[in-house]
Amino acid sequence: MIKVGIPRALLYYQYYPMWKTFFETLGAEVEVSAPTNKTALNVGVSRAVADTCLPVKVLLGHAISLLDKCDCLFIPAVTSLGGKTYNCSKVIGLPNITRALIPECPLILSPEINVEKGRYHLYRNIYKLGCHFTSNPFKLKRAVEEAWESNLVYRNKMSDEGIMPDQAVEEICQQNYEPEPSLNSSPFRIAVIGHPYVLYDEYINHRLISWLQSREIKIFTPEMVSQEALNAAAKRLVGDPHWSFEADIIGAGEYYLETGIDGVINVSVFGCGPDSMMVGFVQHRAKELEIPFLPLTLDEHSSEGGLLTRLEAFVDMIKRRGRICV
Numbered sequence: 001m002i003k004v005g006i007p008r009a010l011l012y013y014q015y016y017p018m019w020k021t022f023f024e025t026l027g028a029e030v031e032v033s034a035p036t037n038k039t040a041l042n043v044g045v046s047r048a049v050a051d052t053c054l055p056v057k058v059l060l061g062h063a064i065s066l067l068d069k070c071d072c073l074f075i076p077a078v079t080s081l082g083g084k085t086y087n088c089s090k091v092i093g094l095p096n097i098t099r100a101l102i103p104e105c106p107l108i109l110s111p112e113i114n115v116e117k118g119r120y121h122l123y124r125n126i127y128k129l130g131c132h133f134t135s136n137p138f139k140l141k142r143a144v145e146e147a148w149e150s151n152l153v154y155r156n157k158m159s160d161e162g163i164m165p166d167q168a169v170e171e172i173c174q175q176n177y178e179p180e181p182s183l184n185s186s187p188f189r190i191a192v193i194g195h196p197y198v199l200y201d202e203y204i205n206h207r208l209i210s211w212l213q214s215r216e217i218k219i220f221t222p223e224m225v226s227q228e229a230l231n232a233a234a235k236r237l238v239g240d241p242h243w244s245f246e247a248d249i250i251g252a253g254e255y256y257l258e259t260g261i262d263g264v265i266n267v268s269v270f271g272c273g274p275d276s277m278m279v280g281f282v283q284h285r286a287k288e289l290e291i292p293f294l295p296l297t298l299d300e301h302s303s304e305g306g307l308l309t310r311l312e313a314f315v316d317m318i319k320r321r322g323r324i325c326v
Contacts, residue, residue, distance in 0.1 A: 007062035013196035022147035158186030191256035222252035253282030
C-alpha cells in the first residue's frame with residue numbers, strides 16, 4: 001500500500017478531508033505530519049532563504065518530518081479556483097520550492113489546480129494524479145466524487161455549526177468523536193480573521209484563539225460563514241476579487257463588521273504583500289463603524305509575551321466599552 005504524506009501546513013486546513021477521502025478511496029494510506037513545534041519550524045527556517053514567508057518555512061519543516069514516514073508527498077500547485085482570481089506565488093510554486101530546497105525529498109505529487117484553464121486541463125491533471133494508484137477510471141471517478149462530497153460536508157459543517165477546522169476534521173474523520181458541549185456564553189464577541197494556516201496553527205500564533213476563549217470571549221472565524229456570504233461581503237466592500245483568499249480577510253471582515261461585532265483581530269504574516277493591502281480595507285471599514293480593530297503580524301521571531309500584551313490590552317478595551325454601553 002502506497003503511503004502519501006500530507007504536511008500539516010498551508011492548504012491542509014482548507015482541504016484535508018477532501019484529500020484524505022480521495023487517496024483512501026484509491027487504496028492509499030495517508031500520513032499527516034504532527035502539529036507544528038519548535039523543531040519543525042527551526043528545520044524549515046534552516047532550509048529556506050531569508051525572504052521566504054513564515055507559512056512556507058513551516059511547510060518545509062513539516063515536509064522534512066515526513067521524509068522517512070511516507071512513499072510520496074502531496075503538495076498541489078493551486079493556481080486558481082475560478083472567477084478570474086488567483087493564489088499568491090508561494091502557493092502556486094510550492095512544489096517547485098520544496099523540490100529545490102529539499103533535494104532528498106521523495107516523489108512529490110503536485111497536480112496543478114487551475115480552473116481558469118478549463119475543465120479538460122483540470123480533469124487531465126486529476127487523472128494523472130490518480131494513475132499513481134489505479135488504472136481503473138471508474139475507481140478514480142468514484143474517488144473524485146467522494147472527495148468532493150467530503151469537502152462539501154466539511155465546509156458546511158463549519159459554517160452551519162459554527163465550529164473550527166480541527167473539530168470538523170475530528171467529527172468527519174473519526175466516527176467515535178463526541179464534541180464537548182460549549183459553555184461559552186460570553187456577551188463579548190470578537191472576529192478573528194486571516195488565512196486558516198495562520199489562525200489554526202497554535203504554535204506560530206502562540207495559541208491565540210485558545211487564549212481568547214480562556215478569557216470568556218466568543219470567537220468567530222471566516223470558516224463559520226458560508227462561502228457565498230463571504231464572497232458577497234467582499235464584493236460589497238471592494239468589488240470583484242483578484243485573489244482567491246480575499247473572502248478570508250476582506251469578506252469575513254466586512255461580514256462580521258456588519259453584524260455589529262465587538263472587535264476584529266486580523267492575523268497575518270510579515271512580508272505578505274496581498275495581506276497588507278487587504279487588511280487596510282477592513283481596518284478602514286472598522287474605523288468608519290467605530291469598531292475596535294487589532295492587526296497582528298507574525299514571523300518566526302514573534303514573541304509570545306509581546307503578542308499576549310497586545311491581546312490583553314485589546315480585550316480589556318472591549319470589555320470596558322461593553323460596560324460603558326450597558
